[in-house]
Amino acid sequence: MSSSIIHADVAVIGAGTAGMHAFSTARRAGAKVVMIDHGPLGTTCARVGCMPSKAVLHAAKRWSTLQALLSPGSVLPAGHTTPQQLWTQALAIRDELVAGNVRQVHQLAAEDLLRGSARFVAQDTVALSDGRRVQARAFIVATGSAAIKPAALQTALGDALITTDELFYLPELPRSVAVMGLGAIGLEMGVALQRLGVDVAAAGRSAVVAKVADPEVAQAASTYFAQQLPMALGEKQITVTRVEGGVRMQAGKLEHRAQYLLAALGRAPCLQGLEMALAGVQLDDQGSPVIDAAQPGSLRCAGSMVFLAGDSAPGPALMHEAGHEGTLAAQEALRALGDGDWPHIAERHRTTSMSIVFSDPDIAEVGTRFDRLPADAVIGTVTGKGSGRSKIMQAPHHVLRMYAERSTGRLLGASLLCEGGEHLAHQLAWAVQRGETVEGMLQLPYYHPTVEEMMDTALRDMRRTCKVRNGGVIMDAHSKRWEGTGDA
Numbered sequence: 001m002s003s004s005i006i007h008a009d010v011a012v013i014g015a016g017t018a019g020m021h022a023f024s025t026a027r028r029a030g031a032k033v034v035m036i037d038h039g040p041l042g043t044t045c046a047r048v049g050c051m052p053s054k055a056v057l058h059a060a061k062r063w064s065t066l067q068a069l070l071s072p073g074s075v076l077p078a079g080h081t082t083p084q085q086l087w088t089q090a091l092a093i094r095d096e097l098v099a100g101n102v103r104q105v106h107q108l109a110a111e112d113l114l115r116g117s118a119r120f121v122a123q124d125t126v127a128l129s130d131g132r133r134v135q136a137r138a139f140i141v142a143t144g145s146a147a148i149k150p151a152a153l154q155t156a157l158g159d160a161l162i163t164t165d166e167l168f169y170l171p172e173l174p175r176s177v178a179v180m181g182l183g184a185i186g187l188e189m190g191v192a193l194q195r196l197g198v199d200v201a202a203a204g205r206s207a208v209v210a211k212v213a214d215p216e217v218a219q220a221a222s223t224y225f226a227q228q229l230p231m232a233l234g235e236k237q238i239t240v241t242r243v244e245g246g247v248r249m250q251a252g253k254l255e256h257r258a259q260y261l262l263a264a265l266g267r268a269p270c271l272q273g274l275e276m277a278l279a280g281v282q283l284d285d286q287g288s289p290v291i292d293a294a295q296p297g298s299l300r301c302a303g304s305m306v307f308l309a310g311d312s313a314p315g316p317a318l319m320h321e322a323g324h325e326g327t328l329a330a331q332e333a334l335r336a337l338g339d340g341d342w343p344h345i346a347e348r349h350r351t352t353s354m355s356i357v358f359s360d361p362d363i364a365e366v367g368t369r370f371d372r373l374p375a376d377a378v379i380g381t382v383t384g385k386g387s388g389r390s391k392i393m394q395a396p397h398h399v400l401r402m403y404a405e406r407s408t409g410r411l412l413g414a415s416l417l418c419e420g421g422e423h424l425a426h427q428l429a430w431a432v433q434r435g436e437t438v439e440g441m442l443q444l445p446y447y448h449p450t451v452e453e454m455m456d457t458a459l460r461d462m463r464r465t466c467k468v469r470n471g472g473v474i475m476d477a478h479s480k481r482w483e484g485t486g487d488a
């Protein structure tokens with residue numbers, strides 16, 4: 001037990017992706033910074049998030065490709081790679097990444113990395129679990145999020161209830177899994193495990209997979225993935241009971257017995273136990289910090305010198321957003337300290353929103369989501385039936401929807417279901433962020449036969465839709481307004 005007091009300009013709580021970005025930003029600006037973490041180190045992304053999930057999806061793609069090429073009843077030669085070996089390899093890739101991240105955090109923070117659990121005891125002080133105290137002028141809370149595990153399920157199922165935290169530390173690939181929740185994690189892990197030969201069935205409360213907002217993409221994705229693995233969507237009543245050898249899940253007509261129930265029901269910010277009220281943070285009725293309303297997009301908790309970043313902040317729980325928010329939170333904190341000690345704080349801004357579910361075909365949404373579009377937005381649609389490359393891939397289920405502002409033709413966003421859609425999603429997000437217009441995008445080259453041609457077709461559809469709706473009016477490239485002449 002130590003009762004020493006450590007002084008800093010900025011104390012970062014959490015050494016994950018957001019915390020590391022916050023720490024290095026504040027350190028580079030010349031501030032005295034410390035970073036506190038109770039462990040395990042290595043980041044959620046690398047340990048139990050983005051990286052193991054994508055490594056398992058990659059393994060699953062390899063195995064399922066092989067399976068699809070075998071004729072029924074054929075036997076693989078002795079010594080062939082097994083799904084268990086692919087699972088072990090995927091986890092080994094994760095272990096290497098985690099070891100690299102742990103080395104990186106030690107190199108980055110050295111003696112300014114304080115191991116222990118932090119909680120506020122005063123406006124300017126946090127106490128660590130070993131009794132040390134950190135007094136700082138600003139705090140960045142980057143404590144991440146945790147999987148929601150309903151207490152009733154925990155009581156009923158015991159260790160047969162797992163989340164991805166436990167899944168990615170199972171040395172043996174499970175024989176069978178029931179997946180509850182069909183958001184990003186439920187869908188990615190459901191298809192990955194099923195493709196690795198695990199007996200999987202999934203049930204979700206929502207009527208669509210991966211929370212897709214665009215109804216046409218949602219319909220295409222839900223139909224496609226329902227053919228890939230047994231699933232019940234839109235089930236308000238999902239019952240799971242403990243049975244001999246595991247669990248039994250019942251959702252409407254779907255019944256599944258499995259070794260484990262994988263709960264993929266969302267994630268909640270890790271803010272409990274931090275005693276944020278003692279730091280002067282205002283809490284709402286739910287006990288969540290109130291964000292400073294005076295500064296739109298701010299990460300500052302109202303009335304305090306506490307800033308949130310990453311999964312512990314409101315907004316999307318994504319890795320690139322966590323890193324970005326860590327940087328932004330550090331910049332906001334230094335500006336709030338405002339004593340001119342850090343003359344150059346680089347300007348960073350929020351980027352166009354983007355989410356990609358690596359379900360192969362990928363589901364992606366960029367920019368303004370369908371449910372937030374202005375009522376008169378122009379929408380262009382292309383499906384796999386109208387795309388040369390999709391025909392080659394035998395993927396009529398592909399769909400790309402692009403949205404633009406009617407008065408200017410400026411791209412607002414897009415939603416898609418497409419193999420390799422992660423790349424299309426980036427190009428679309430870049431175009432939205434750069435303020436590209438339909439006509440501007442149509443002047444770019446599209447190689448044949450590529451999935452990028454789907455953009456060309458969707459853009460032409462937008463132009464045509466607008467022409468039909470507006471009685472011969474299309475958008476002019478130069479004035480960037482919809483004008484009365486031109487080709488379609």
Ligand SMILES: Cc1cc2nc3c(=O)[nH]c(=O)nc-3n(C[C@H](O)[C@H](O)[C@H](O)COP(=O)(O)OP(=O)(O)OC[C@H]3O[C@@H](n4cnc5c(N)ncnc54)[C@H](O)[C@@H]3O)c2cc1C
Nearest residue numbers: 014016017018038044045049050118144310311317318319
């Ligand atoms: C299965 C899964 C798949 C995912 N896939 C993707 C993907 O493909 N792409 C993507 O962009 N995102 C993905 N995500 C989301 C992504 O992993 C997270 O958004 C990101 O890792 C969050 O980073 P963070 O820095 O906010 O939190 P973390 O990396 O969790 O860091 C928080 C740190 O705070 C520490 N901590 C917490 N409380 C305290 C305390 N009181 N005192 C001291 N230390 C504390 C923890 O030990 C931890 O080190 C996935 C998530 C999951 C679960």
Ligand SMILES: NC(=O)c1ccc[n+]([C@@H]2O[C@H](COP(=O)([O-])OP(=O)(O)OC[C@H]3O[C@@H](n4cnc5c(N)ncnc54)[C@H](O)[C@@H]3O)[C@@H](O)[C@H]2O)c1
Nearest residue numbers: 181182183184185186204205206264265266317356357358
């Ligand atoms: N590729 C990626 O970028 C990626 C991959 C995985 C996770 N993530 C991040 O992790 C976050 C958490 O993922 P997630 O899938 O756990 O959460 P989520 O919020 O994306 O989806 C949760 C799903 O569970 C359903 N659900 C909630 N309670 C339920 C209940 N009681 N019964 C049945 N269904 C229920 C919801 O309807 C929803 O569809 C994501 O929001 C995302 O930010 C990202």
